[in-house]
Amino acid sequence: MAIIGQSGAGKSTLLSLLAGLDEPTSGTVKLMETDLNQLSDAARSTWRSTNLSFIFQAFHLLPELTALENVQLPLDIRGDKQASQQAARLLGKVGLSDRQDHYPAQLSGGEQQRVAIARAFVTAPSILFADEPTGNLDAQTGENIITQLFDINEQQATTLILITHDAALASRCNRQFRLEQGMLIEGLSEARAEGLSEARAEGPNDTINKGSNVEAVKD
């Protein structure tokens, strides 16, 4: 599913509430049958690390670790014995097998984000939050990244929650929500839908159709 909204609409706040990073001033957040508000700070961290993953706009790789080490880091933190093999497998999936010993500084922006994607999926999360994952990339690279993201997402049967302001990108997801004046409304707005139909007329069709591959939100 995609959540779309203009700058300042509250997309990031919604994300932080959903991921249990922030506490709501009123009401409760229930995710996968778990009331996040009922958990202690530590329990929430543990729950988060087993069930959630993040992909950020600014990649956030550790510069002193190689691509492989960056990907295996979350498994290392859990003490997973198969960390290295798992990480190598995921890097293979994003097409970076030959670059696994490179450091982030030796990788291009797109490659860095692919490492970040591999890292996000390596723990086989139930839900993956992606916050403007292509915001720092040029159009072509962004496109490739999204394709890979959606592909792996499908293979791993993960719920992807994509935060974006890009209507075209949002329309490739199974469900779209827009955030307007504090309300979450299903569907793209008319103006955006029109813009989108123009884009559809101009652009290649297959990019939009691939959006249907995204699995429905589990809950």
Added chain:
Amino acid sequence: MITKLALRQLKAQWRRPDGRALLLSVFLMTSLITLLSLTGDRLEKSLTTRSAEILGADMVMSSHRQLPPGWNSQTVPFGLSTTKVTQFISMVEAQDSMLRSSIRAVDAPYPLRGKVITDPPHLTSAPKSGTVWVEDSVLSRLNINIGDSLNIGYSSFIVDRTLISSPDRGSGFRSFNPHIIMSSDDLAATKVLAPGSRAHYRRLFAGTPEQIQKAEQFFRANLNEEQRLYTAQGNQPVRGNTANNASQYLKLSALFALLLGSFSIYLCLRRFSADQRSRTALLMSLGLSRTQLFQLFSIQLLCGWLLAAIPGALLGFGLHNVVLWKLASLLPQPLPPLSILSLISSPLLAGAILIVAGLATLLPLGKTSVLSLIRQGNDRPSTHKLLYLLTPIALFSIIALFVESALFALLLTTGLLLAGLISGWCVQFLIHTLNQRLKNSIRLFPLLTLRIKQQRHWHRLQGGVLTLLLTLMTVLLFARQDMLSEWQGQLPADTPNQFVIDIQPWEKESVTQWLSDQKIPSTLYPIIRGRIESLNGQEIAQAFTAEQRQHNTLNRELNLTWGNKIPAHNTLNQGQWSSADNAISIEQSMADELSLVLGDEIGFRVGSDLFSGTVTSIRGVEWASFRPNFYVIFSPGVIDQLPATYITSFKTDASQKDATTQLLKAFPTLTLIDIEQLLLQAQDLINKLSDSASLILLLTLLSGLILVITTLQQDLVQRRFEVALLRTLGASANQARQLDMLEYLLIGLSCGLLTCIMSESLLYLIYTNLLQLAPQLHPFLWLALPVLATILFALTGLLTRKTLSLPSSYQLLKSGE
């Protein structure tokens, strides 16, 4: 995994200037503290040992009268070992030659601390009855050998051994005479000492420091006026409080280094913690728990400590040996062993400071939210006010614990902070003033003004620290040999360099004749020792205040003289020189401090005789003139008949070097004091001490520079941002560099100027108050210091500065990091 990550991060940190600054601060601090504590510890121990060896005991009771027999039994409860010594001056005679000698009659064992060294080595702890140990000069002047006999009073002794060195030589001129040691069993038979004879009676004590302390308290409470008590630990008659002064200096340096070091470490860690925020958020989003996070940082701190503190301690140990090698001739050998505690205390101290500063800066990281990765810049962890308050207190407590005195640490810290604060403000004022001068001459003026305004807090800190350190360096450098040689240079050319004392009345004519034959101008003055007993008929206890009674002229015997005209090197300040009966002339400072005026009648006691004199004139006396000087001079006819010895001083030049040897050959009982030799020794001592002090200060200066680097790092981000902005707005890389250089130039010049002002003022005070010399300016300083300070700032600035290309400037601004 955590360890691996920690090590990787540490490696990455090392590539960053602030990471290096942190390791360097710890390294330098540890080496300095190791050097200071090792040196301090051994100096204190060896000087106490040395004092004990000079005294020949841990504690000495000394009196002009025999100690009452009860003394012995009183010492029993304290468990001290004890022995007694009687020292007196007497003529000894052998083969018709006479020699004035300082004779010690001792009980076995002797001494209690230190060693009497003889040739051949002695087997008994004191000379056997009927034998004496004599110094080489006794043998040569009496023209006798080992195995010959000499006479003391009515007894004859066999010279058993040559005395090479011995502790407990006594103080004052008594110790200048050739020494002889005999057994006290033989003393009575010599009949040299009759009631009223001048002799020194000493009882030596030795024991554990606790025993000595208890006994000292008891004895001090029971001392009479005649008796003096000296301990090796405390108020030694010989070396003052040298050990104390030295260790205070070392402690002061240590405190300075610790303050600088902890501050650098704190700032580095603060910067480190700020950099770690987004990384921490990321690691937490990947599932790192708080405990793991704590481990991650602890491992890094531990490794950093190992990397910096261990080599630091080793360097400190090496430097300590350099200092010891420098001071080798001043310290008793062999030196007391190193204490393990002082060797490991410094790395541990550095560790404690790292922990405190680390906790203060890294604990808030645990509160970092993953949110900061999503909403950039919005999420700053709240600062802990309590933590900010507790950190300086905890750091201060560690430091106070180390220097072993909270009050000392508090006073000095406050003093240093105040001095630093004031200098900091002055530097800032100077920067501002200098900047205003540039107003119309440079294009970058508005930017420079902005920069100076932004950086003023750091400028104050940098300026304060560097100015203090440079001032100390400068004063130390100038207050050494240049001063002593300048002082010597300012003395008149005819200033005497030889003193001769103990000229007997029957030798007066021939010594005068001999000197004039050698064309050495001199005047002989008689010396009669006497005490002031009364003022205008009142006893001194009533006539003077307690404070006045401490004056040199009242608390001991005075050297009195007489003459029919005022000495050529004195000035007549008040009244008239009078040759009238019972007229006396007194010295100005004595008149001032004892509130004496013309017409006062002063009573004196010489031996059993009483005299009085009326003050008819007050003289100005130059005490540092190296001529015989007197507080009181009688008119002729009052004390002329009393037995006197004579004193004179004269100048010998290079061609007359032999004259002094010949004089001693011609008159073997004279005592000659070579002032030039004494000054050379003093010069040597001062050089060695100030070399060591300079080494310590140099290291402290390095710590100060590290602090400057650290502070330059603190707002590096802001600086880079500013440069990036300038670059994208059209400034060339050159202009950006110029702006930095102008800033360093301003702060360097300001620090240099302030250092000049402070050093010159301090030197002025030292010249006028301590050395009593005409103060002078040092033009070289006014050139060198501003240049040096500017270079220091430019160098440290360049070390931290990174040139930004235009694209990377855009990148920096875009990424918003």
